[in-house]
Amino acid sequence: MSGAAPTQQRSQQASPLGWLPWATLVVSIAGLAVAAYLTYEHFTAGTTLACPNTGVVNCAKVTSSQYSKLAGIPVALLGLGFFAAMTVLSLPPFWRTASPWPSRARLAAVIVGVVFVCYLIWAELFQINAICLWCTVVHALTIILFGLVVIRLALPPLD
Template identity: 50%
Template structure:
């Protein structure tokens, strides 16, 4: 069995890399806000949009770890496996790793969105930015996976 995959289009390579970097930037900002205090967040603190309420809620930690740290770790890993240099390896294992990580990340995002809407009753625009980036990454990466499945089924 061949572990090589055909070359990935440059647009997908660069889109996944740039989205991963954007995810690192937003997650870094949220991590700094976690340790410095939510009051540094450039976000409304009245009405449904209230970053301070969301980032200091009980749901802002998962198994005792700040969710922002988990997001930062996730996106740092995404930067590595979505870097153009790693994409050149054309590895089926890396393709599968990307998909598995993003499906897991998207599952976590859905849980966080549910927590914001159903438990906290507020949303954080910065968190929403992370959610959008994760979803966009999933869409970009899923295009490569769909193409790969079609090629392998023929």
Template identity: 50%
Template sequence: MTDVRATRGSVPGWVPTTSFALSVLGLLISAYLTYEHYTGSDSLFCAESSTVNCQTVTTSKWSSLFGLPVSLLGLLFFVAMVVLCLPQVWRRAPRAADLTRLAALAVGVLMVGYLIWAEFMWIGAICLWCTAVHVITFVLAIVVVLGEILREPAPEPAQTRSN
């Protein structure tokens, strides 16, 4: 039986490090937003104006999806991304981990598009913390896709000869 991990090429060294760092940063911001949501705190450390207003965004009807706070969904997303972007996972996990990472990011980018649309079209305000998460998600997606594009070809398996 062939070991799937042995047939994969490697990604450039900066990809696992960068993707992991971005995932951790997204996790920290999402954890902060989730904490603020569940404590009902209004100390979002966000400048308030008519356009930039974290309180308006995070308490709007658009701040929940299927009854779950968007911040919690973001937290769960980044927990998964931290695990999927561990350098060991990039190096040693089966190809299914790569596909899962890409699929999760596709969903994440679609979700970010939906949230940006809601902020501009319905809420009429943006949240700087949310924008940071959106940017991190987009940059993370670019890093991961580049990692897959730049992945070195897998080494050819050794041919065995039978006499």
């Protein structure tokens, strides 16, 4: 009987944490899909953005602005790389490993991602004077990923 108690206690401790790795994977895949769409639109002149192109909400204005590239690299492509990396780092083996590197890489990536999102939001609001709905989805997913990664790091280990 005493063997059942530690297992039951461990599963009770693990249950609140069990969904976080899966949530990061789902959010990363969603971000990968949106970033892939924005990358496709960037390289095909963005004629099918499915977003208004007048007024404050103007995806075409945002995605074709000078802020749509960083050092000549399309921001959409950088987002695609970010979400591809986060998808890999969110796979179950990278959550289960005893190595600290996947956890550190996840944290570093989401910190860089959130800083970059802040820059992009600033550019949209104060430089471009337009908001891209698709970009806003990417920004929100990045912030959600940041929250999930930080929450997981703040919680006690599963062991």
